[in-house]
Amino acid sequence: MKKRTSIKTKVAITAIVFMVILTAVIALVGYTLYRRSVMESYTTYAETVLEYAYRETVLYSFGDMIAAREMPEGYEELRTELNRIKDSSEIEYLYAIYFEDADDLHSLHYAINAKSEAELSSGAPPEEIYSYMGRPCEEGGFEDDTLKTLRQAVRSRKADNGILEGYSSEYGHMLNGYRVIFDSRGEAVGLICVEIDINRINTGLRHYLLTVVLIAAAFTAVILVLYLFNTKRYLVGPIERIANSSDSFVRKMRENTDPEELSFEDPGVRSGGELRLLADNVKSLADGVSAYMTNLKAATAEKERIGTELALATRLQAAFLPNCFPAFPERGEFDIFASMDPAKEVGGDFYDFYLIDDDHLCMLIADVSGKGIPAALFMMVSKIILQSCAMLGRSAGEILNKTNEAICSNNRENMFVTVWIGILEISTGRLTCANAGHEYPALMRKGGGFELVKDKHGLVIGAVDGVKYKEYELTLSPGDKLFVYTDGVPEATDANSAMFGAGRMLDALNSEPEAAPERILENVRAAVNGFVNGAEQFDDLTMLCFEYNGIS
Numbered sequence: 001m002k003k004r005t006s007i008k009t010k011v012a013i014t015a016i017v018f019m020v021i022l023t024a025v026i027a028l029v030g031y032t033l034y035r036r037s038v039m040e041s042y043t044t045y046a047e048t049v050l051e052y053a054y055r056e057t058v059l060y061s062f063g064d065m066i067a068a069r070e071m072p073e074g075y076e077e078l079r080t081e082l083n084r085i086k087d088s089s090e091i092e093y094l095y096a097i098y099f100e101d102a103d104d105l106h107s108l109h110y111a112i113n114a115k116s117e118a119e120l121s122s123g124a125p126p127e128e129i130y131s132y133m134g135r136p137c138e139e140g141g142f143e144d145d146t147l148k149t150l151r152q153a154v155r156s157r158k159a160d161n162g163i164l165e166g167y168s169s170e171y172g173h174m175l176n177g178y179r180v181i182f183d184s185r186g187e188a189v190g191l192i193c194v195e196i197d198i199n200r201i202n203t204g205l206r207h208y209l210l211t212v213v214l215i216a217a218a219f220t221a222v223i224l225v226l227y228l229f230n231t232k233r234y235l236v237g238p239i240e241r242i243a244n245s246s247d248s249f250v251r252k253m254r255e256n257t258d259p260e261e262l263s264f265e266d267p268g269v270r271s272g273g274e275l276r277l278l279a280d281n282v283k284s285l286a287d288g289v290s291a292y293m294t295n296l297k298a299a300t301a302e303k304e305r306i307g308t309e310l311a312l313a314t315r316l317q318a319a320f321l322p323n324c325f326p327a328f329p330e331r332g333e334f335d336i337f338a339s340m341d342p343a344k345e346v347g348g349d350f351y352d353f354y355l356i357d358d359d360h361l362c363m364l365i366a367d368v369s370g371k372g373i374p375a376a377l378f379m380m381v382s383k384i385i386l387q388s389c390a391m392l393g394r395s396a397g398e399i400l401n402k403t404n405e406a407i408c409s410n411n412r413e414n415m416f417v418t419v420w421i422g423i424l425e426i427s428t429g430r431l432t433c434a435n436a437g438h439e440y441p442a443l444m445r446k447g448g449g450f451e452l453v454k455d456k457h458g459l460v461i462g463a464v465d466g467v468k469y470k471e472y473e474l475t476l477s478p479g480d481k482l483f484v485y486t487d488g489v490p491e492a493t494d495a496n497s498a499m500f501g502a503g504r505m506l507d508a509l510n511s512e513p514e515a516a517p518e519r520i521l522e523n524v525r526a527a528v529n530g531f532v533n534g535a536e537q538f539d540d541l542t543m544l545c546f547e548y549n550g551i552s
Contacts, residue, residue, distance in 0.1 A: 016220065019216065019219070019220035019223060020220075022216070023212070023213065023216035023217075023220070026212060026216065039175070042175055042196055043163050043175070043177075045089075045090070045196070046091070046163065046175060046177035046194050046196055047161045047163070047177055049085065049089045049091055049094070049177070049194050050161055050177040050178070050179055050192065050193075050194050051161070052085050053082055053085055053094060053114075053192050053194065054179050054181075054192050056078060056081045056082060056085070057078065057096065057181055057192055060074045060075075060077065060078040060081075061074070061183075061184060062078055062096065062111070062112070062181060063181045063182045063183035063184065063187075063189050063190070064183045064184050065111070065133070066096070066098050066111050066133075066181060066183070066189040066190040067183040067185075067187065067189045069133060069134060070133070071132065071133045075112070075133070078112065079112055079113075079114060079130070082094055082112065082113075082114035083114045083115055083116070083117075083120075085114065086114040086115065086116050087116040087117050090196070091194050091195060091196050092174070092195050092196060092197045093113070093174075093193070093194065093195040094113065094114040094193070094194050094195075095110060095111075095112065095113035095114065095131065095192075095193055096110070096111035096112045096113070096181065096190055096191065096192045096193070097109065097110055097111060097137060097150075097190060097191055097193060098111050098154075098181075098189055098190030098191070099151060099154065099190075102151065102154070102155065105144065105147050105148065105151060106147070108136070108137040108141075108142065108147065108150075109133075109134055109135060109136050109137060110131035110132070110133070110134075110135045110136075110137060111133050111181075111190050112130075112131070112132075112133065113130060113131040115129055115130065142166065143166055145166070146164060146166040146176065149162070149164055150178060150191055153178065153180055153188075153191065154180055154188045154189075154190070154191065155188070157180060157182075157188045158179075158180050158188075159180065160179070161177060161178070161179050162177070162178045162179065163175070163176070163177050163178075164176050164178075165198065172197070172198075172199060173197075173198040173199060174195045174196065174197060174198060175195065175196040175197075175198055176193060176194075176195050177193065177194045177195075177196075178191045178192070178193045178194075179191065179192050241267035241269065242267045242269065244265075244267070245265045245266070245267045248265055249262070249263075249265070320350075320380060320383070321338075321340060321350055321351060321352065322338065322351075322352065322353055322354070325337055325518070327353065328355070331426075332549060332552060333426050333548070333549050333550060333551055333552075334361065334424075334426065334546060334547060334548050334549055335516065335517055335546070335547045335549065336353055336363065336517060336544070336545070336546045336547070337516070337517035337518040337520075337521055337544070337545055338351045338353070338365075338521075338542075338543065338544035338545070339521055339525070339542070339543055340540065340541075340542040341488075341525075341537070341540065341541045341542070342540045343371060343488070343537045343538055343539050343540050343541075344371050344372050347371065347372075347375060347376060347379070347540035347542075348367065348368030348369065348370055348371060348375025348376060348378065348379045348417075348540060349365075349366070349367050349368070349379070349486045349488065349540035349541070349542035350365075350366055350368075350379045350382075350383055350542065351363075351364065351365045351366075351484075351542055351543075351544045352364050352365075352383055352386070352387065353544070354387065354390075354391075356390060356391060356393065356423070358426075359425060359426050359427050360423055360424065360425060360426065361423070361424045361426055362387075362390045362421070362422075362423050362424075363421075363422055363424070363484075363544065363546060364386060364419060364420060364421040364422070365419075365420050365438070365484045365485065365486060365542060365543075365544050366379070366382060366383075366386075366417050366418060366419040366420075366438070366486075367417065367418045367438065367486040367487060367488075367540070367542070368382065368415065368416075368417045369415050369416050369417065369460075370415060371539075371540070374413070374415070375415075378413075378415045378417065379417070381407075382403065382407065382417045382419075382461070385402075385403045385406050385407065386399060386403050386419070386421070389402045389403055390421075390423070395423070395432060395471060396421050396422065396423050396432045396433055396434040396469075396471050397434045397468070397469045397470060397471040399421060399434070400419060400421065400434050400436050400458065400461060400469040401467070401468060401469055403419070403461055404436070404461045404462065404465070404467055404469075405465065405466075407461055407462045408462060408464070408465035409465075411462050414462075415462055416437075416460040416461060416462035416463050417436075417460065417461050417462060418436055418437040418438040418439075418460050418461070418486075419435075419436040419437075419438055419461055420433070420434075420435050420436075420438040420439070420441060420484050421433065421434055421435075422441075422474075422482070424476070424546075424548075426551075427551060428475075429475055429476040429477060429478075429480075429548055429550065430473060430474075430475055430476075431473065431474040431475070431476055431482075432471055432472075432473050433455065433471065433472055433473070433474060434458065434469045434470065434471050434472075435455050435456070435457050435458060435469075436457070436458045436459065436460055436461045436469060437457050437458065437459060437460035437461075438457070438484075438486075439484070439485055439486065439487055439489075439490070440452040440453055440454050440455065440502075441453050441455070441482060441483065441484045442482070442483040442484075442485075442505075442506065442509060443474065443480070443481070443482055443483075444480060444481040444482075444483070444509070444513050445477070445479075445480055446477060446478065446479025446480055447479070448513070449506075449509075449510040449513050450481070450483060450506055450509040450510050450513060451506070452502065452506070453474070455472055456470060456472070458470065476548040477548070477550070478548060478549055478550030479547075479548070479549075480547070480548050481513070481517070481520070481545060481546065481547045481548070482545070482546045482548075483509060483520065483524075483543070483544070483545045483546075484543070484544050485505070485524075485542065485543045485544070486539075486540060486541065486542040486543075487539065488537075488539035488540050488541035488542065489505055489524065489528060489541060489543065490502045490505055491539060492528045492531065492532050492537070492539070492541065493532065493535060493538065494531055494532050494533055494535050495532075495533065495534075495535045500527075500528055500531050500532070504527060504531065505524060505527075507527070508523050508524045508526075508527035508528075509523070509524060511523050511527075516547070517545035517546065517547050518545075520545045521543050521545055524543060525541075525543075528541065
């Protein structure tokens, strides 16, 4: 048998995947917002530095110097002021440029540049440090898109600050702030520029991402530990104890332990909810089996005792099914009635119905393979598993999926069960159904007659592990009725081996389609009895009829 992944492992994997996705989303959103904020701050800073530098160019009439391509006495004084601005700010470059030929994109020349005290402390001569008026800009110093933007700013006489992100093979990624310089005639003659290294910004962003990842990893580890601890304590641990108690009980049965000494060890499930319900149901089943075996041992002495014990088993099985009608006298939104007549003292057919919550009613009918005690035991196990899954709030298809998974995990006798299940949303009449190899349900719309709903069957439960059951929906209106049954109805045979059939069943249903559910079942049973005419009943005969009244 293929080894399955444990619940604890699945929870751990789910937690890790969830936290990884959460971390990625947080990091992406945080990175985007943080980078936007940082870039806005650096843009504001670049514009501030640019404004100071531009004021100095205006003060020294630097536009006229560029227009004349001259470096008069005020040229070096301007450079001194620009040096002071650069030295007191956190920028990489501060310079002025112009296009020698406005039609030649690559005719860019320096007009002036500034250096910090640290850059001037190298001791190199000024001509090696500074870029003077008329010096061509380095090849590859600006990418073509940047040059086009700068040239367009000059041509359009852009009067305010401009910001762009550029890249060049010479300087890498830079945040470039620029402003057009005008001469005394108002002609645009050049640009004053400041540049901030974007790598500095990216370094901060990398530190941010690393911090987010580390915090998320630590948080994931804490969450995972808490997940595993709580899963072990409140889910896996109780399930393992229930399984161990069940295995111990089964082992004692195989060792032919005296039934009076055969007891189900308390798994010690102290928490409330579904697991406690499961533990109580399993214990109830084991106690019932133990009691049955004890009674069976005492009954083997004589045939009458055997008959007595089988009658007790019949009563136990009957008591295990809902048998108090009306089932929900306080609920006027619907009416329901069901019956089960086993072919032997005990059978494998069963029905069930219960409220999952105030607005959801679960109802099902099933047919276990085989007859007698084995089918009855398998029926009880199947009923408990189906109810436990349903009370967890799962959908009809998921209930069949989980039940099939549970039964296939330890089905050494290769038994199976057909199931039709429906979950009704009482307030709306929406009925969600799933069918695991069971008979077609019959539906009657108000004012009409019963007709078979030929839904798509899934594989019987217990045959193959991993089967996924599909759901379908029916919408019930006030006055609609639903009839579900086991194959004991259409396959009832007379003395000549002729079958009752679905046609006769529909005729019996439609003899009084407006009657109450109990009366409808009586009509079908009477029709079957009249058809078989005293022939031996070979199969369990189980029926359930539901009438939807709606919200008054």
